[in-house]
Amino acid sequence: MIYHILLAFVATFILTCILGKLGIPVLKSLHAQQSIREEGPESHQAKAGTPTMGGAFMMIALTLGVAIFAPWNVATGMILFLTLGHCLLGFFDDFVKAVKKRNLGLTAKQKLLGQFILAAIFCYCLTEIMVIPTTLWIPVVDTYVDLGIAYYVLTFLVIVATSNAVNLTDGLDGLASGTSAIAAIAFSVIGLMFSSSTNAMAAESIAYFGAMVTAVCLGFLVFNTNPAKVFMGDTGSLALGAAFAGMAILTKTELLLVIIGGIFVMEALSVVIQVISFKTRGVRVFKMSPIHHHFELLGWSEQTVVNRFWFGGAVLAILGVLLATVSM
Known part of the structure; x- marks a missing residue:
């Protein structure tokens, strides 16, 4: 099985690179361009006009990879449904913002409604x-x-929180794609470790799915490293977050997700802390949230922030896998 997973990984990585090469000119022709926050770090203004919605070709590659290589069972279908459902939700948001040039995109309530509907369907299939x-x-x-x-x-909570947390992490070149690749390979390893358990069917599906999520993230990273040629947008980040939530739920490792996805947790908590502190005390705890912007405003270069977050993500991913190992 390991060799077949490696084949799936390599093929999906190559497919993502090919689709990226073909897809970026299409996004440019659609004028699907990233809007930059005016209150953000000044260095980010140079990113204005960079194509977004690159998550679309990531998810196409992932879907094709899963269709060709992954075992066809209920678990595979459920995790793919949850991922692609959030991809479509993010796509609508990106399309309204980037193509229709309506800055607000979907409202927070519309996004949450979509996430709750997808989570409800997933939960029903999970237990019924x-x-x-x-x-x-x-x-x-x-x-x-x-x-x-x-x-x-x-x-x-796991599905909604994780999809939004990865979305918040997507703020620097290569940050979300790199940390997502690290987290995904950890879940692939856990899937392999649990493949002989009572929930072997789901574990095998996650072993394949995690490897292919890693492949699409690394393939996207080819175009997303600083200076980024394309951003994944909500199309990719919401989908990746949902994928991690689904992998954790299907392998019964919800608590390990907090560790493996520790970077995403830190990003989300920084926003929550900032909002609560400002609304209750009128004081900002961080120079800017999410926390990656705080470090930028402290004087760290963008690439330094990304590299250190990657390193932190790798340490947490290894810790999560080790905890799974000692628990078996």
Whole structure:
């Protein structure tokens, strides 16, 4: 199985590179250009006009890779549905902002409604079709706690929070794509480790899916490293976040997602802390949120921030896999 996964990885990576080469001129012709926040770091103004919605060719490559290489079962179908559903949601938002030139895109309520609908369908399939128990796995002590109906609330929160967290991380060249590649390979390894467990079908699907998510992120990174030739937009970032949530839920590693996706958690928390602090005390904790902008305004170069976040993401991913290992 490992050799077949490696073949899937290489083929999907090459396909992403080809689609990127073909897709960037199309995005330029559609004038799908990134809007830059005026209050953001001054150096970012040079990024204005860079094509966005590059997540579209990432998801096309992922879909083709899954169709050709991944095992066809309910778990594969569910994770692909959740990922592509969020891709379409992000695409509509990007299309309104970048092509129709309406700066606000979808409203926050419209986005949340879409995310809740997708999460609800996923939860229904999870318990009614796959018949996955409503338990939460506690790593290290290798214990399962039955949450009952609260498990559905947890699943909703994991999907909505993770998709938005990756979306917030997508603010510097190569940041979201690089950290996502690192997190995805960790889930692929976990899928391989759990492939002999009672939930072997889902684990095998995640082993393939994680490897191919890694491939599309690295393929996209070819065009997204500084200076970026294209941005993934909500089309890619919301989809990647949903993919991580789905992989964690299907492998019962929701708590490990907090560690493996620690960079995404830090980015989201920085926004929450900033908003709460400013609204309640009128004080900004960070120079700017998400936190990657805070470090830029402290004087770090964009590439320094990205490299250090990649390193942090790698350490957390290794820690997550090690915790899964000792818990088996």
